[in-house]
Amino acid sequence: MKLLLSCFEWTAPILANELKILGYKPFDNFSTWMYVQWNEKDIWTLNLNSRIANKIFCEVGNSTINNFDQLFDFAYGIDWEKYVAKWHKVKVDANIFNSTIDSKKYTQSIVNKAILKKLVWDGRQRFSDPKFRPVNILVQIIENKCTIWVNTSGDSLHNRWYRVWTGDAPLKENLAASLIRLCNWHYKTPLLDPMCGSGTICIEAAMIARNIAPGLNRNFAFESFADFDKEEFENMKKELKSKIFQWNYEIVWQDINPKMIEIAEMNAKSAWVADTIKFECKDLFKTKQRNGFIVTNPPYGKRLRNYNLDGLYEKLIDMYKWNLGCFITSYENADKMVWYDFKIKNLNNNGEAVKVYLKK
Numbered sequence: 001m002k003l004l005l006s007c008f009e010w011t012a013p014i015l016a017n018e019l020k021i022l023g024y025k026p027f028d029n030f031s032t033w034m035y036v037q038w039n040e041k042d043i044w045t046l047n048l049n050s051r052i053a054n055k056i057f058c059e060v061g062n063s064t065i066n067n068f069d070q071l072f073d074f075a076y077g078i079d080w081e082k083y084v085a086k087w088h089k090v091k092v093d094a095n096i097f098n099s100t101i102d103s104k105k106y107t108q109s110i111v112n113k114a115i116l117k118k119l120v121w122d123g124r125q126r127f128s129d130p131k132f133r134p135v136n137i138l139v140q141i142i143e144n145k146c147t148i149w150v151n152t153s154g155d156s157l158h159n160r161w162y163r164v165w166t167g168d169a170p171l172k173e174n175l176a177a178s179l180i181r182l183c184n185w186h187y188k189t190p191l192l193d194p195m196c197g198s199g200t201i202c203i204e205a206a207m208i209a210r211n212i213a214p215g216l217n218r219n220f221a222f223e224s225f226a227d228f229d230k231e232e233f234e235n236m237k238k239e240l241k242s243k244i245f246q247w248n249y250e251i252v253w254q255d256i257n258p259k260m261i262e263i264a265e266m267n268a269k270s271a272w273v274a275d276t277i278k279f280e281c282k283d284l285f286k287t288k289q290r291n292g293f294i295v296t297n298p299p300y301g302k303r304l305r306n307y308n309l310d311g312l313y314e315k316l317i318d319m320y321k322w323n324l325g326c327f328i329t330s331y332e333n334a335d336k337m338v339w340y341d342f343k344i345k346n347l348n349n350n351g352e353a354v355k356v357y358l359k360k
């Protein structure tokens with residue numbers, strides 16, 4: 001059986017590399033997902049440790065399907081009680097490529113019916129509780145080969161649950177971790193986020209440096225699976241906690257807005273890294289970072305039209321003469337301003353064109 005790991009565009013090679021470091025062999029890498037083979041505890045290991053993936057799905061069955069009757073029988077044959085607790089609803093998504101069955105809506109509805117019928121006919125009355133998020137099922141039909149997957153993560157893994165509060169445009173935690181990985185920051189070199197907002201980039205950097213597993217602070221969908229062993233899972237978390245270490249890192253964040261520094265500090269405390277980061281309330285124009293890494297997510301967007309954004313980006317880009325690192329933004333003028341060696345990576349984030357500018 002396989003696990004499917006989904007991710008953002010441009011982060012797929014970073015995720016593949018992370019999987020290799022964790023001891024897996026990713027295969028069939030697409031732009032936004034890849035697979036690994038799995039054994040019993042891999043669902044726990046990967047959900048707890050992946051800094052880059054969005055969600056992790058486990059395969060619960062596969063079969064060749066030519067019509068909706070076959071689809072119903074196949075879906076009905078899966079042992080749903082393992083994955084869907086009495087109090088859960090189900091939400092079915094479908095992806096279909098090049099197959100005889102071509103209606104996404106009907107596929108979703110047939111699989112949904114098969115699951116509910118199976119669970120009721122087995123003699124259990126279901127009282128789905130709206131307090132719980134539905135179990136996410138994914139049906140993939142590629143050239144008549146149907147695979148059904150169950151989301152083991154629940155909430156997307158970018159959600160580490162340490163952010164107590166955020167500013168206007170918080171960066172997703174797994175994108176922040178991807179930026180740190182992308183620029184190959186090594187922990188003994190100074191790292192600065194001069195426009196830190198709610199602090200996500202430095203918090204992720206500190207967690208990477210200190211070997212803090214990103215999933216230690218949250219719950220996962222697999223904790224509701226029938227065969228979930230809470231005691232063993234707690235042991236795995238204890239072991240991961242015992243591998244956290246501390247060193248004298250030079251991770252600094254700054255923001256011009258004192259309120260944002262306060263928020264960032266609260267978030268860092270809840271991520272257990274407040275003692276690893278130096279906080280400064282400072283204007284970018286007064287900053288002189290030399291010979292380190294700058295990783296940041298500058299302000300952008302229509303609301304800031306009256307603000308001197310060009311001046312701010314000029315100053316930031318100038319700082320990369322003496323620093324490595326990258327910045328992420330959807331500011332359209334940035335392309336014209338990167339006048340020396342930057343690699344540009346495109347990311348389509350829900351229809352918004354976001355780019356990463358990586359100092360070569």
Ligand SMILES: C[S@@+](CC[C@H](N)C(=O)[O-])C[C@H]1O[C@@H](n2cnc3c(N)ncnc32)[C@H](O)[C@@H]1O
Nearest residue numbers: 170171195197198200255256257283284297299
């Ligand atoms: C897009 S937000 C950063 C979001 C952040 N990555 C996060 O995850 O929350 C940009 C930040 O730049 C800060 N900023 C704007 N102009 C600045 C300046 N001249 N110097 C320092 N910080 C500035 C803003 O206060 C804002 O918090």
